[in-house]
Amino acid sequence: MPAKNGAEIVAEAINNGTLPTPYNTKGVAGRSLELVVVDESTGTAKQVTEFRALAERREVDAVVGYLVAGSCLAVAPVADELKMLTFFSTCSTPRIFEENDFKYVYRTSAHLTPDGVTAARYLLKRMPNVKTIAGLNWNMAYGQDAWRDFRMSVQALKPDVEAINEQFTTFGGGQYGAEISALLTKRPTVLHTAFAGGDFEAFVVQMTARGLHQNIQMVMTAGAGSMFRLLDKLPDGAIIEDRGPYSVFARPTPLGNWFRTTYEQRHGITPPYTAYHMGQAVLAFKIAADKASKGGAKPAPEEIGRALEQLKFDAFGTTVHMSRSRGHQAVTESAIGVYKFDKAKNAPTVVDVTYYPADCVNPPDGMKGEAWIKGGFKGARCD
Amino acid sequence: MATLAFIVADGIIYASWLLIVAVGMTLVYGVMRVLNVAHGSLYALGAYTAATMVGAWFQRGYAPLGSLALLLAAALVVGLVMGLILELGLLRFLHGRDEVVVVLATYATFLILEDVIQLIWGVEARPAPQPYSLLGTTSVGPLLLNNYDLALIALALLIGGLSWWGLTRTISGKLLLAVIFDREMAEACGINVRRVFLVTFLIGSVLGALGGASTAPMISVSRGLGVDVIVLAFAVVVVGGLGSIPGALLGATVIGLSRAAAVHLLPQAEVFAIYLIMTLVLIVRPYGLLGHERLRKV
């Protein structure tokens, strides 16, 4: 839903020509955009049929979206079959382009791997003496990947760190009493969680009530979106990320400020990263289509795609560079900081924010994340 | 040793929560032979209503302790209103139909309510954590426990005790048992079965909503809340024996302890623990731990 809101704001502004410069030309390649919305929560098999329906029955020019990794994996081959230009906005799994080459499929946000790498680098800079780490994550591909990336990164940077407790819970579980007790007894130096949304908030409420955060450094790689709801219930000092430089981490450029204020005015809340991801995907479509269009003719999907490959463009959170997997996969810088609740203003803030360049936290082109981390981040450029 | 203490403590807390969530389902099944999938929706509705009310309560700056009473009020309102709608508007027309068909009708209700909830509250998560830390903490040796969790244990025992006492020690409870035993015979003896059903379903609905309302402060109420709870409640009810309240107590305890043990000793098994217990119990005791075999009639 925030993703839909993000898409709507950007699409409207494109049609009215009210995006900040340099994107203030009206429409996409001179044409106005029409949004067709489909619910993603129907299961994978149904998504594939819906994708075909979008392509054929409703004759859309491009499909933009998808949060769920399973949908992306399933839809990608169909997109190629139907020659349908497809921009994935989020779906965090790195597997899409690691396992296959797709011609018509692009992802305009970074995948999951930089989250773990960023967290590990930041953590070890602040606490060089970390001895033990533990993880509490969802028992699903996303949670397993997030924990593995983080654990391996920490151990690649400091081989003597021991992972002493790996908790995996059911998605939507909601009850973490036993997990918190287990962590209280194991006493790791650091706890990593890639929880987000309702489960993240449930865990924070339950663990702060029992003082877990007083002795353990929290590393929350996807929790930033919850700070506006949890306010002072989210403990100060937790290391926190938002899947990239979005929301509180977004660069204060004219573009970024425009997106944030417009969204806040319309929906009353700060846009979460899914809204940024989606807005960024719609924007990428406009930029590539404008670039590919010659003399007002409607560009073919292949031309739009080619125009996007290797493109570097300013989006609402940061600069996006389509530089991986033959120009189909984006990388961005990453952002991380420490949570601090501003009592005077009754507002959540993040301090000690650090941005890591894209080439510092993303595997080089053609290399799988796991192998890259294991090999000690060869080719990483961090300055 | 410390681990064992932790397992028992965590297991009992989790079991209390399970019991509060599941007891209404087993009561309704025991009396009406309706396995109510929409119990999950009642849970979700209770949670959302409680979260909204608690949020408003603290925004106005009323006395914090009052929010605990507010949770009960939310459960009562949601349970009574939804219970009346569902029983009079739907279940009444399904008496006498196949048990599994009735399950499906409640499944359809669940689908409808899922979207209703989303239409009312949207997809944003709603935390209402204030009541959760109101009661402070207790440390027992190395254990630091939240008193709210301890209060849940008391609430679970209270609900379990009251239902048992009501069923076996009061006249209306005995009438209820008569209905459970043989509906036609009870009707012939002049018991108003319809009213018994209505009252039972209202109690069951309030209990379902109470499950959600009492959980709301410790979670962040969000989309899809009801789906996972249904299967958990099924598991508790089936392990204990469908329709048996002492069974639900036993089922909740068994599942609570095994999940806690899994989390402490073998975290990889957390996902399996509940279903494994449920399947094993069904294999060994097809009618649950305290269930009774059904008579076969010629």
Next chain:
Amino acid sequence: MRAPDRTVVALVMAFVVLVAAGFFLPSWAVSLLVVSLARGIVALGLMVQFRSGLVSFGQALFFAVGGYAVGLIALKLRVTDVILLPLVGVAAATLLGVALGFLMRRYREIFFAMLSLGFSMLFYGLLVKTETLGSTDGFNVPTPTVFGLRLSVLATRTLLYDLTVASAVGVALGVHWYLGTILGRLDTALRDNEVRVEYLGYAPARVIHVQYVLGAALAGGAGALTALAVGHIDPSMAYWTTSGELVFVTILSGTGSVIAPFLGSLVFGLIQTFALQYAPSIWQMILGVALLAIILYFPGGLWSALERSRVRA
């Protein structure tokens, strides 16, 4: 000479029409038909059980087993033959069905439903825990081949469609014949009174076991076809909501004819697709209302509604 059976005639005609239509329909319709027909095959198996008063809330187990069997064999053993793969799905599900059937046949009513639910959720947990198979994200199934040849995308799709149509019509004919045999006629008797069936000299447990294995085989084959058609499998195939959907279709269809499950499944697919298009935020509600209306007003399912209108006409 006996008059030709109307169901058989209808099925043969449906086969011809569907195969012919396959050449003209757009790919979304073909995809919808394949998924619906496959779901209809599962519902057919459930219908046979339902006639004896048994409802499995865990049929997704066999559906997923069929799908994963295909995915694994295609991925690990590089077997991608379009004829062989569905048979592998059927075989895997049948074997499991035979084994579990020894337990399941002792259960009735809600306990049958619950135990089947338990098994399917265990399998779901197992799949989620298996990181090498992509956990909750699942994995993509390679494109099938025909006798070692890789056909064009369009040809593969048409072939899969025809194969699904043929399987659906084939199993419908088979089940139609089965329901005519003594064994098949026993199921409604079982529903009415099991003890009397015993007195007639039949073993109810054995009848139920046969039905259970039949249901498993059908679900396995359908899972295999769905996996090939969608090109992707993930653990949600085994989750209880999938089972719920399958039972939903069975009730929606009714038990009047072997054609009913396919019709019901198609109606379900159409409602879902168009609800998603015109009312994306309340598509679940629309499905729920449809199901409630059927339960309340047409206890015999869509099929009985059809028959009623035919009698009136």
